[in-house]
Structures are given as structure tokens and as C-alpha cells.
């Protein structure tokens with residue numbers, strides 16, 4: 036029993052938060068309205084998106100202001116795949132298109148289309164990554180390039196009326212199908228929850244490998260790591276690709292939950308919001324990404340009914356407060372307090 | 386034959402010649418100490434040898450291969466040159482053991498990093514490297530809470546985990562107490578022979594203790610080279626360095 040207690044005390048606090056969060060999410064549908072269940076499912080897809088940003092920014096120190104592009108690509112590819120199952124969508128038909136264009140042919144297969152919703156964002160990340168990381172640009176430059184990417188992607192989707200629905204985007208996307216038809220709200224909720232658990236476990240595995248430790252060290256002191264014989268460029272490239280794929284996966288889940296995707300879902304705004312979620316929850320521990328995403332999104336959904344016009348301002352103030360007074364975010368602060376207590380004990384024991 | 390041959394190496398930063406035509410041969414297993422006043426170019430010379438900085442001219446030949454301007458990671462992984470920077474450079478968030486584990490030779494490629502497993506063999510290698518510097522007992526502490534001196538030893542231990550042919554140590558005793566400095570001297574003497582070592586130092590007690598060949602740098606040029614006794618007697622060295630820095634009394638050379 037004492038051994039068990041000692042072991043429990045050695046666990047880092049965020050693992051307890053993880054378990055509480057999981058239990059809460061597992062029982063959430065039992066006491067919530069259909070509407071709330073559906074909203075929460077959408078937020079859980081956002082959590083996966085935030086996890087992907089945490090790998091990139093929290094662990095590796097690469098702050099992206101364009102990560103919503105990866106999310107949006109997954110959403111668009113997943114959305115198109117879904118609407119193509121019912122033939123040529125209206126936004127195409129309005130332009131006199133009577134057959135699905137040949138370059139969209141792979142998306143007529145649901146399986147291939149859904150896989151591509153994950154693969155293509157990874158491919159985009161690979162191409163951009165090769166360009167960015169081989170020229171050894173600085174962190175600020177990475178921010179700027181990803182930011183430019185976000186506006187380019189929004190402009191592209193906005194202006195591609197006949198293929199991507201322009202500013203209206205793609206609507207009437209149905210939920211995942213199980214058996215003979217789309218699942219209901221609660222079933223969809225649990226599909227997303229299962230996907231979230233898998234994504235979380237994958238991230239947890241990844242950051243605990245030697246690869247993950249190398250990522251953390253890149254954020255800390257990249258040159259030091261290069262002198263230890265690591266080709267850090269390859270490491271950054273792989274994490275960028277994995278993070279892009281995970282963001283695409285989140286986009287796919289999101290679009291099949293909310294039923295629509297438009298340029299607003301994948302521009303600078305969502306990219307910035309994801310940075311805020313991770314900053315508020317705390318970066319570099321996964322738990323923070325989840326906590327921050329759920330807190331901010333629920334706050335937005337509840338408060339914006341009352342203070343809709345001031346919501347942007349509120350978010351700005353929140354971000355400022357965290358940057359000034361709680362740099363490590365909520366979970367980061369809890370972890371920091373625990374670490375300090377432990378180190379004090381260790382010092383006393385020496 | 387020398388394991389390291391530095392040939393008319395030079396680099397300028399915006400016209401300022403930080404290293405200005407340096408020739409230097411280091412024999413296999415030798416312990417070479419580089420001294421010189423602040424700004425003499427010691428760290429820059431190390432940057433050039435380890436490809437952190439590209440030379441304006443000249444070349445670096447290591448173990449028969451031209452390594453001038455290679456990729457930094459290849460300097461370590463392919464050619465076996467390990468480098469410790471000036472001041473501690475450890476990963477404070479990880480434990481002492483994890484720091485050495487991260488440095489362990491031969492696991493730096495992507496695939497190996499993803500599927501690396503801690504085995505009895507890797508643990509033995511890590512333990513060996515830690516025992517060498519006397520930090521094995523502290524292996525589970527967060528590296529960030531080690532003392533300044535211990536951090537420097539941890540870095541040396543990380544280098545050992547790389548089993549480098551050449552170890553480059555930039556001011557390994559900075560910030561150490563006299564006792565720690567002495568212990569570091571013993572440690573480094575113990576490592577030479579097995580490894581070739583180049584160390585930059587200010588602490589003359591350390592230099593006398595390890596009593597090896599000394600290269601004196603001054604304004605980017607080699608001013609003198611030889612045993613510590615010869616160098617200390619050299620009037621040019623006394624003029625530019627020993628006298629005005631008060632180093633003869635072994636007080637350290639911080640300006």
C-alpha cells in the first residue's frame with residue numbers, strides 16, 4: 036500500500052488531469068443535451084488539432100501561425116469526399132459542371148478520400164518543411180512563412196468557387212456512416228472521443244521516445260544537439276509532417292461533425308486561436324493543449340451569447356494576461372509547482 | 386602522424402580577422418591546451434574545427450579526411466569529434482541520466498531515435514560515462530539543479546557517451562572551485578591518451594597541473610607553442626598575456 040502511495044506521488048499532476056478529463060468526457064453525454072453533445076464533439080476534434088500544434092510549438096519550439104491550413108486541408112478533402120458520394124455537389128453544378136473533375140477522382144472512393152485527408156496535409160508540410168528547414172531560417176521567419184501560408188490558403192479557397200465552393204465553402208456534409216446510414220449525435224461523439232484517445236496516446240508515445248526528447252532539446256538548444264551528432268533538420272521535418280497529418284485528421288473529424296467547412300475555418304483566425312488554446316492550457320505537456328482548447332471554446336460558446344461583440348477583445352486580453360503572468364499556462368503552472376516541491380525535497384535529501 | 390592538422394586557417398568577421406593564419410598539429414592521444422587573453426580567438430578556432438563557422442581560407446584535416454566546413458552533425462556522428470561549449474550547455478529539464486542517454490553515440494538518426502529502447506547495454510554505457518565523472522549517484526536528479534561545476538562534468542560525461550576520437554573542451558573549469566578545478570584536471574589527464582583532447586583554458590593552475598603542450602593564441606595568431614615552462618619563460622608571451630593579466634599568480638584571466 037505504501038509503495039502504491041509512493042508511486043502515485045511520483046506521477047506528474049497532468050496525468051491525473053488526463054484521467055479526470057477522460058472520465059468527464061466519457062460520461063458527458065449522459066447529462067447533456069444533443070446540442071451540447073454535438074458541440075463538445077466538435078471541440079474534441081479541436082483538441083486533436085491543438086495536440087498537433089503542441090507537438091510542433093510546445094515540444095519543438097516551432098511556432099506556427101498557419102497550422103489551420105493543415106486542419107483546413109483535411110476538412111476540405113474529407114468534406115469533398117463525403118459530398119461526392121451523392122454525386123456532383125450543387126456548388127459545382129451551378130458552374131455547369133456535370134461530372135466530378137478527373138483530379139478529384141481519388142475522392143470518389145470514401146476510404147481513399149479519408150486517407151488523403153490525412154496524407155495531403157502531411158505532404159504539404161513536407162514540401163514547405165524541406166524549403167524552410169534546409170535554409171536554416173530563424174524562429175521568427177517560421178512564424179511569418181506559416182502566417183503567409185494561412186492567408187494564401189484562405190485566398191485560394193475563397194476564390195475557387197467552382198471546385199471548393201468559394202466563400203460559402205462546402206455544406207451538408209454528413210456524419211461518418213456505420214452500417215446502413217450516418218451515425219447519430221451520440222455515436223458520433225464517441226467516435227470522436229475514441230479518435231481523441233488514440234491521437235493522445237500516439238502523441239504521448241511520440242514525445243517519450245528518444246525522438247521526442249530530441250525535439251524538446253531542439254527547442255532548448257538546437258546547436259548543442261547538432262554537436263551531439265543529430266541531424267536536427269530531419270527531426271524538425273518529421274515532426275512538422277506528423278503534426279500536419281494529425282491536424283488534417285482533426286479537420287476530417289471536425290468536418291464530419293459540424294457538417295460544413297469554409298475559408299473561415301482554415302485561415303489566420305483559427306491558426307491564432309489554436310496558439311491561444313495551447314498558450315492558455317500550457318505548452319509542451321499535451322494535457323495543457325486539451326485543457327486550454329476545451330476551456331476557451333466553452334467560454335466562447337457560453338459567453339459569446341452575451342458579449343458577442345467583445346469576444347475578440349476578451350480573447351486578446353486573456354492572451355496578454357497569460358503571456359505576462361502565466362507563461363507556462365494553467366497546466367504548466369501546476370507542473371512547475373510540483374517540480375519545485377520535488378526539487379526542494381531532493382535538495383534537502385542530498 | 387598528427388590526427389588533427391590545421392592549415393593556414395583564417396576567418397574574418399566584417400573585416401576583423403578573428404583567426405589569422407593558424408597552423409597547428411595535434412598528435413593522437415595528445416592533450417593540448419590553448420591559452421590566450423579574452424578575445425584571442427580560442428573559441429573561434431574551436432568553431433572552425435567543428436564546422437560551426439566556415440573559414441575564409443585554410444583547411445582542417447582530421448584523421449586523414451578534410452572536414453573543413455562539413456555539416457555540424459557529421460563532424461560528430463561521422464568523424465567522432467565531440468565538443469563542449471564555453472559555460473554549461475546541458476538540458477536542464479531532463480535528468481542527469483537522460484542527458485547522457487541523449488548523447489549516446491549511434492542513435493542520432495530518425496529511425497533509431499524513434500525506436501531506441503533502453504537496454505542493459507545502453508544503461509551500462511551511460512553508467513560508465515557517469516561514473517567516470519563521479520555523477521552516477523546523481524543520475525536521477527534533474528540536471529538543472531546540479532552545481533555549476535557538476536554541470537560541466539555532466540557535459541564531459543555526455544561527450545564520453547559519444548566515445549569521440551577528439552574531444553574539444555572550451556574552458557572546462559570556468560566557475561569551478563579550486564578543488565573542483567583540480568578534480569577536473571585529474572579527470573582530463575585520465576582521458577587523454579585514450580582520447581585526443583584540445584582544451585581552452587584561462588586557469589594557469591589547471592594548465593600547470595595537466596602540464597601538456599600549450600599553444601598561445603594572441604589576436605588570432607599563434608604566438609608561441611611548447612611546454613608550459615617554455616611558454617611561461619617566452620618574453621613575448623609574458624609581454625602580451627601573463628604580465629598584464631596577472632596570471633603568473635594563477636588568479637584566472639578574466640578581464
Ligand SMILES: Nc1ncnc2c1ncn2[C@@H]1O[C@H](COP(=O)(O)OP(=O)(O)OP(=O)(O)O)[C@@H](O)[C@H]1O
Pocket residue numbers: 398403421422423424425426427428429430471
Ligand atoms: N560570429 C562572430 N561575429 C563577429 N565577431 C566574432 C564572432 N565570433 C567571434 N568574434 C570575435 O572574434 C574575437 C575572438 O573571440 P573568441 O570568442 O574566439 O575569443 P576567446 O579567445 O574564446 O575569448 P574568451 O577567453 O573570452 O572566451 C572576439 O573579438 C570576438 O568578438
Ligand SMILES: [Mg+2]
Pocket residue numbers: 427428429471555
Ligand atoms: Mg572563448
